Amino acid sequence: MELLIQIGFFLALLVVGLVAGTLNERRHYRRLREDEAALRGILVFNERRPPDDLPLRTGQLVVGSVVIGEDYFKRIAASLKSLFGGRLVVYESLMDRGRREAIVRMKREAEHLGATMVFNVRFETSSLAEDGTGRQAAFSAEFIAYGTALVPPAAA
């Protein structure tokens, strides 16, 4: 009986994770598409220095960051898939969302400063997986995108 309750609990969590996680992901992707369309005017480069013939602008550091966590379904699916190896599709979308969100936030900061270009963009990802209790904690990752926004003198 106890086992049955445990299995029921596990399945319930799995379903909650699957439904809520999928809805969340879909909503996030929709918002990302809107934000990316709205911020299309901000150009982002990963070149180390801006071309010399640009009109005079001042540089200012801009950063965008986000922490994204997995849902219960992803966690179970990934640990099962890890037994066989290969692509972990459930995590690929998570990383994609995180990185795009970080870029969007960085661009928003640049837009706020009145800049239209961001140079030398770098990414940083770190995992925040561990917790104090020693049990296998849920996976979450921090994504950072940063670069130097070129602000025209009039706006600065």
Add this chain to the structure above:
Amino acid sequence: MELSNLEVLPGRTIVRHLGLVQGSTVRSKHAGKDLLAGLRNFVGGELKAYTELLNESRQEAIDRMVQQAQAAGANAVVNVRFSTSNIAAGAAEVMAYGTAVVVE
């Protein structure tokens, strides 16, 4: 204090390099936030409490780096880089470093 992650400041000339400056901070998530984030981890999505926490930490790291640069007599920091690492259970170190310079 001007900050840039380029090797140069656009439109300015670097007259003197003062060497590496860095700032870092170690923060842990407080239990309430951690619990909320734990629940959030069943349904997935952004963990806003952590995003804020790490943003605050990064600002702190930048502030410390800037203090060091000021102490060295710099008026700008170029080539700024960030790094985050999960050093212990529930704690993260956020670090910012760059080259302190004098520009005119």
